[in-house]
Amino acid sequence: MSYINREREDSEEEFLLNFMVNIILKDGTKKEYDKGTSVLEVAQNLSSGLARVACAGKIDGELVDLRIPLNDDCNLEILTFEDDGGKWAFRHTGAHILAQAVKNLYPDVKLAIGPAIQTGFYYDFDIDKHFTEEDLANIEDEMKKIVKAKYDIETFTLSKEEALKLMADEPYKIELINDLPEGEIIRFYKQGDFVDLCAGPHLLNTKAFEAFKLLSTAGAYWKGSEKNKMLCRIYGTAFSKKADLKAYLERIEEAKKRDHRKLGKELELFVIMDEGPGFPFFLPKGMLLKNNLIEYWRELHQKAGYKEISTPIILNKELWLTSGHWEHYRENMYTTIIDEMDFAVKPMNCPGCMLVYKSKLHSYKDLPLRMGELGLVHRHELSGALHGLMRVRNFTQDDAHIFMLPNQIKAEIENIMKLIDEVYNAFGFKYRVEISTKPEDSIGEESVWETATQSLIDAMTELGYDYKINEGDGAFYGPKIDFKLEDSLGRTWQCGTIQLDFQLPERFELEYIGSDGEKHRPVMIHRVVFGSIERFIGIITEHFAGAFPTWLAPVAVKVLPISDKYAEYANNVADQLNEKGIRAEIDYRTEKIGYKIREARMERVPYIVVVGLEEQETNTVSVRSRQKGEEGSFPLNEFINRVESEINTRFNYHTNITNEFSK
């Protein structure tokens, strides 16, 4: 809040002579203005066009209102809707217009908060009713009136006492005011007769807010805590141009078409039944996909020096007490009684792996020891959190635990970062990285946590990653680096994670014999690359819109005989393909060829080959590829070589996929 402080300090100096301020613009130009010139006035001076579309400013990297006077030399940027900060101010103004409209229509409503978000804005209301679609339409109309009224948006500040008095009828605002640190400027924005507590920035007038739409309503807890009252939230989105709004709404519709739950059903990959909420069934096609991923994973990890193990799904209570899960993860665990003793279904693979480590004596020469496990874990997730394959109650983690000497930590983390980067890039994913620190409910010494967290930060810095810190979001046994991938609607899902753990080796009293002949404690890393095979399948299904690259596709080639006279030749073709490890299927049905092609295309099969009399006589196939459409006839062995090399090169090919299913 440095600009606010500047504003205050300087107001005491107002008696002094007007000084000039030197500002440096985004393009590096230096300009001189009278002290007290506002950001807006600078914009107007630069160009009236810029001033018209300006939404906010940025002083020395800090987002500010256009009305803010410049009192010190600084770097200044004028932000429009095209800039993140400008977009934020624009949409935040939308939240205020929404609140004003709701207040006009429902005077008894109590206002909570209403920020801009990545996809638009929302406002939380405390009201006895719930908003229907019809209500949303009415509110939208009311918002349009406010926009048409072209209210100037003004801002002012008040002392705490005055602010509390002004907001006397708004209990949530009072709570917010009381939560502000002592001495903080309490700022308000006003448009027409609507006043809201807000740090800003905002637009100058409501008239610019034309291209918007209210999208949905939802329940949301006050201050995001499930202990608090649930409020009614209205979501909306807005753009500076109507065409952009239209394009965005169309994009949402497009994204729905590639929802993995819809495609999973259509492509017969998986089903989730009422009999097992959150427990997916994999169908033959989904199983092929899953096994293809696993095969890739095994190849990758073998090269990277991992050894694969498998540990039991059910283990006794004693083990979970030792690991700390019984105390810290109990509510997510499924338990059972066997021979009158307590057992738990594993929610994580680590304790089992600990036992494997302890099953023999290790020398420092064995380290780092990288033990992978495709472990099936079960976790009781809240019913409302379940979401197709993205959030399930049993899933296969592509887990690995790495035991090492303390001086091997950085190198190992870097190895894993590179491995994850290789895999995500291969699929063409963009991802975000976050570091999560010590949570409230945790085990182990503070100093150990600090060392662990620092070594994660060091590795990230060394590799030049941009990362965000999530305070208090770590696992109960250690800090972690999380890798987040986006789904088709822009929601992010945690996939890869690297977790440093000094606790479990301690609890399980793991040891290795050092070069000094003495026993020492190894350090451990937990890590996953896909995260869970299930979630990853969900994400790649949406990413490829079901048109999986040939190496992954459940069926690589669909053979379509023109009629059953050519079934034998079709068999011959499919056999030769399958012999080379190319998954081929034959559609024997006595349907018209056009019909069979249509169905095969709906299945997103990479290659369709049509065989009839002509092909049989010349030992050729008529090829139709997903990428290029009808390609004509090729000798069978030429086609086989082509597909075989495409599968072997895996990712070198998929980036070219362009067809109506992958837009």
Added chain:
RNA sequence: GCUGUUAUAGCACAGUCGGUAGUGCACUACAUUGGUAGUGUAGAGGUCACGGGUUCGAUUCCCGUUAACAGCUCCA
């Protein structure tokens, strides 16, 4: 788990202002033996999610349960 919405054939959906239900695709049979995005005809398939209540009568109205969907919270 919380707030809201929803639940009709394998799938996508109509419908019944309370008198036990239809369309398309898929499925089965027959005919059609075909050349790059949907062949024709016929047939079979549903205690209208489950449990209560109101009613002469409930798939329809009310309550509860379960599940799904959107969001919140939580997470791989």
